[in-house]
Amino acid sequence: MADIIDGKAFAASLRASIAAEVAALSFQPGLAVVLVGDDPASKVYVANKARQTVEVGMRSFEHRLPAETTQATLLALVQSLNADAAVHGILVQLPLPRHLDADAIIAAISPAKDVDGLTVTNAGLLANGLPGLVPCTPLGCILLLHDRLGGMTGLNAVVIGRSNLVGKPIAQLLLQQNCTVTIAHSKTRDLPTLCRGADILIAAVGRPEMIKGDWIKPGATVIDVGINRVPAAAPGKTKLVGDVAFAEAAGVAGIITPVPGGVGPMTIACLLRNTLTAAKRIESRATLVSEV
Numbered sequence: 576m577a578d579i580i581d582g583k584a585f586a587a588s589l590r591a592s593i594a595a596e597v598a599a600l601s602f603q604p605g606l607a608v609v610l611v612g613d614d615p616a617s618k619v620y621v622a623n624k625a626r627q628t629v630e631v632g633m634r635s636f637e638h639r640l641p642a643e644t645t646q647a648t649l650l651a652l653v654q655s656l657n658a659d660a661a662v663h664g665i666l667v668q669l670p671l672p673r674h675l676d677a678d679a680i681i682a683a684i685s686p687a688k689d690v691d692g693l694t695v696t697n698a699g700l701l702a703n704g705l706p707g708l709v710p711c712t713p714l715g716c717i718l719l720l721h722d723r724l725g726g727m728t729g730l731n732a733v734v735i736g737r738s739n740l741v742g743k744p745i746a747q748l749l750l751q752q753n754c755t756v757t758i759a760h761s762k763t764r765d766l767p768t769l770c771r772g773a774d775i776l777i778a779a780v781g782r783p784e785m786i787k788g789d790w791i792k793p794g795a796t797v798i799d800v801g802i803n804r805v806p807a808a809a810p811g812k813t814k815l816v817g818d819v820a821f822a823e824a825a826g827v828a829g830i831i832t833p834v835p836g837g838v839g840p841m842t843i844a845c846l847l848r849n850t851l852t853a854a855k856r857i858e859s860r861a862t863l864v865s866e867v
């Protein structure tokens with residue numbers, strides 16, 4: 576039976592250290608979250624986020640807009656958040672409704688406030704190994720892996736999923752850790768065989784329990800990023816499951832993250848960490864300017 580990573584506990588200790596740092600600041604960091612419509616995975620995220628933002632001593636600004644919001648309205652909101660001195664971090668929940676151009680919205684976010692690490696500036700800094708804002712979920716995964724494995728040099732890592740939000744930045748971070756990285760996606764041939772070669776397997780697909788126990792190399796470390804809401808046994812009820820068939824996989828893997836209680840809580844803790852990082856950089860720049 577695999578060792579099950581307690582992401583909830585790890586995230587709680589991370590938040591405690593963030594809260595201590597926030598308490599010592601001379602200003603209050605602020606995080607703005609924009610949710611358009613009601614994507615189910617986004618709703619789970621938003622609910623947990625607002626509470627934890629306040630708990631670490633930051634200000635939370637929530638903007639819930641109807642699914643039929645126009646591109647111009649959303650762009651204007653992002654621009655007003657860019658200009659708002661009380662806001663240090665901006666997160667626009669993805670996916671956006673189909674009639675909106677997500678790339679154009681993301682491009683409008685000031686890179687200094689881009690706590691999701693999605694702008695071309697932050698993605699480019701990450702790809703070049705330079706300091707910027709790193710996407711929260713990938714950062715959370717690496718913190719968990721680092722805690723458990725220490726060094727990862729030479730390990731074979733397979734990342735399933737190639738989104739700008741999760742798959743690609745995780746691959747970049749694993750490469751920085753000297754892993755040999757393979758990125759799989761919906762066009763990959765014979766995914767089970769590819770996965771069986773992985774010392775570290777990261778699933779970021781969005782398909783409930785797609786990765787089976789016999790896809791996993793015995794003793795491997797499995798990180799399940801998927802958040803999927805499926806019907807539960809009781810009629811009318813739902814539950815969250817990951818992209819990995821947990822019960823099967825836990826019998827083969829060496830280390831595994833559960834859903835819920837694995838990567839999800841780490842994502843929020845890392846979002847708060849990024850907001851703190853962004854706030855400190857923005858405020859120190861403001862101080863420098865006011866001194867000249």
Ligand SMILES: NC(=O)C1=CN([C@@H]2O[C@H](COP(=O)(O)OP(=O)(O)OC[C@H]3O[C@@H](n4cnc5c(N)ncnc54)[C@H](OP(=O)(O)O)[C@@H]3O)[C@@H](O)[C@H]2O)C=CC1
Nearest residue numbers: 616712736737738741760761779780781800801802839842
């Ligand atoms: N735990 C957390 O904190 C977070 C969880 N999530 C969850 O993680 C999952 C992934 O999110 P995200 O990256 O944004 O999702 P996307 O839908 O943007 O990307 C999914 C990726 O999975 C690939 N894929 C789809 N079907 C298959 C398949 N059958 N075999 C192999 N690859 C496949 C797609 O390939 P292709 O590119 O070819 O289409 C794509 O690259 C979702 O469940 C999401 O809710 C997301 C963010 C944070």
Ligand SMILES: Nc1nc(=O)c2c([nH]1)NC[C@@H]1CN(c3ccc(C(=O)N[C@@H](CCC(=O)O)C(=O)O)cc3)C=[N+]21
Nearest residue numbers: 616617619620623667668669802835836837839840842
């Ligand atoms: N721009 C953008 N950035 C994101 O990072 C982003 C996004 N859009 N859209 C939606 C997905 C999904 N996502 C989650 C984060 C945490 C939990 C989370 O806290 N999960 C807990 C919840 C448990 C529960 O409430 O039952 C857990 O897994 O234990 C869930 C989902 C971030 N996403």
